[in-house]
Amino acid sequence: xxxxxxxxxxxxxxxxxxxxxxxxxxxxxxxxxxxxxxxxxxxxxxxxxxxxxxxxxxxxxxxxxxxxxxxxxxxxxxxxxxxxxxxxxxxxxxxxxxxxxxxxxxxxxxxxxxxxxxxxxxxxxxxxxxx
Numbered sequence: 001x002x003x004x005x006x007x008x009x010x011x012x013x014x015x016x017x018x019x020x021x022x023x024x025x026x027x028x029x030x031x032x033x034x035x036x037x038x039x040x041x042x043x044x045x046x047x048x049x050x051x052x053x054x055x056x057x058x059x060x061x062x063x064x065x066x067x068x069x070x071x072x073x074x075x076x077x078x079x080x081x082x083x084x085x086x087x088x089x090x091x092x093x094x095x096x097x098x099x100x101x102x103x104x105x106x107x108x109x110x111x112x113x114x115x116x117x118x119x120x121x122x123x124x125x126x127x128x129x130x131x
Contacts, residue, residue, distance in 0.1 A: 004029075009036030009051045035059055 001016045006029035017025045035055035039046065046054075 006033075008033045009040055009048075009055070011048060031059060032056065 002019055002022060003014050003016050004022050004025050006013050006015055006026060008029060015025060015029075032052075032055050035058040036051050038058070039051055039054050
């Protein structure tokens with residue numbers, strides 16, 4: 001079992017841990033040290049046991065807040081998964097009948113006749129301009 005030297009609140013401790021877990025222990029020690037530094041800055045020098053207790057309580061408070069937030073997020077996720085599943089299982093909407101108006105044949109013929117007249121007039125104008 002490897003022994004890891006950690007520093008918390010300016011004090012050095014030797015702690016044993018499982019092989020391969022040194023990184024996690026050092027990470028946890030840094031978190032505890034950060035809280036201990038906050039305490040030391042606020043109160044000055046305090047007894048080791050009290051410093052560790054207070055730093056641990058501060059971390060526990062942060063952890064409890066994070067766990068509450070996690071439960072909220074998990075509850076929202078479950079609700080959204082249910083809603084998504086309900087939408088997936090819902091029957092497809094009925095197709096809508098859309099009527100597209102059509103142009104009556106006589107209007108189409110009238111427009112074609114007007115277009116032919118306009119082209120004829122344009123041709124006459126071009127001939128007169130050309131000379």
